[in-house]
Amino acid sequence: MKLESLRVELRPRSPWEAVELGTALVRRNARAIWIPWLLVTVPVFAVANVAALAAGRLWIAWLAMWWLKPVFDRIPLFVLSRAVFGETPGTRQTLAAQRGWGWRAMRGHLLWRRFSLVRALVLPVDLLEGADGARLRERRRVLGDAVRGHGILLTLVCLLFVVALSLSMLSLSLMFVPTEFLSESLRATWSLLFVQPPPWAQVALHAVAWIATSVIEPFYIGAGFGLYLNRRTRIEAWDVEIALRRLRARLASATGAMLLAACALLVLPPPSQAAMQRDRGVQDAGVPRQARVDASAGDDGGQDSLADVFGDALVEDPAFEASVEQAYRDPLLRPKRKQSHWRARDSKRAQPPQALPFPWLAKAVAFIGEFGLWLLLAGLLAVLAATARRWLPWLRGGLSRREVPTPVELADAPLPDVLPEDIAAAVRRLWNEGRRRRALALLYRASVEAMAARAAVTLVPGATESECLRASRRMPDPQDRDAFARVVRVWQYAAYARRMPAQGEFDGLVDTLAQRFGWAS
Structure with a gap:
């Protein structure tokens, strides 16, 4: 692995920073990801829905597209695993790689691991490391156990994004409906999509869900890839290894100059004592006494300014001053940040709008917020009453009086001391x-x-x-x-x-x- 060719700054990050790194990689390589994704998934979507319509079972198309998501997830993972090293593959190269890359690991991801909630975290381990058997299980445990909770939360968050995006696309058409016809349009839309949907409406609903999935799924895989990179950086110290490799490269480039300097020192004769004293006298003669005194005082004090160190020519140089200011503005040197925000002068709370487009929804939310705990308590009491036959006998047995232990029988009496x-x-x-x-x-x-x-x-x-x-x-x-x-x-x-x-x-x-x-x- 050529770590020196990585195009990202490797350093130990928190898990959520690693997720942000993965999503940033997806945004940077969006064209290389979504074009192959659409070229692969759109034909499969069309074939699945046509076959399901012919069989009269459209739910088969839904199940097939959901079940094949690990196969489609190889596309963003293949692009990101190459782009992070500066070798972003083209569309033709990505499509050609899907014919044979990673199919051995798909058996588990399509069968017993299909319902895993950490697929985005485990998929890079299975497809990129080439391990097998016990070694693969050990790598999954080492890399995934520490961030398994973050991987589960990532899956749930991306699922909520898919649901929100799907509902947003379904609600988009209602924005153009006048308010007075909104209730009738809502009833008609609900009846069309969910009560007695015709085949074309079912296909349209499936298309909306798959569009939302196609938007979110690459980000989901990219976030898991970011967690994978961060775990390997923490465990294997990739950042330290890269720094050592760069140091070795600099030392290797300076080896020739160091050898020439060593040869010059060996060949040239050392200067005589008289020449050294003569050169020192010439230098002292060219510098005023007051300047020498100030320089010595600065050396004794140890608090030299930039003028004492670099001279007036460098300090008065505008370019030099701009470089110094830019260096001090570096957040790594001075990790300070100033933020400002607007706040209304009137501290009173803003009045809610008089008319809401969905008054029944506002009333439902208010009712749940006000009586939700009471409803929860009522449900809990109902569950306890329904299961009383199971726990009530146990409770009665626990509160009953303990039986007095039976006395020791003569057969269990201690044996005599003499056999x-x-x-x-x-x-x-x-x-x-x-x-x-x-x-x-x-x-x-x-x-x-x-x-x-x-x-x-x-x-x-x-x-x-x-x-x-x-x-x-x-x-x-x-x-x-x-x-x-x-x-x-x-x-x-x-x-x-x-x-x-x-x-x-x-x-x-x-x-x-x-x-x-x-x-x-």
């Missing part, structure tokens, strides 16, 4: 009596003590199952480790999930542990 001599027999007796959880607790505790003795470790009081498993790794025999892991797993299922082992599994576990740990059978 029985015949552990296997004691465990089987508890199991046969129906106290299965207590039997497994006794089996687990005896296994822990046997493991601690075999592994020569000291467990802290209240050691968890995972700590006991880690300690069991010190047992030298792997079969002992497997048997201990088995009894821990059975105990966890019984203690936390209340899943007791089957009779055969229990008998096999007791036999294995009695054999491995030397318990009496």
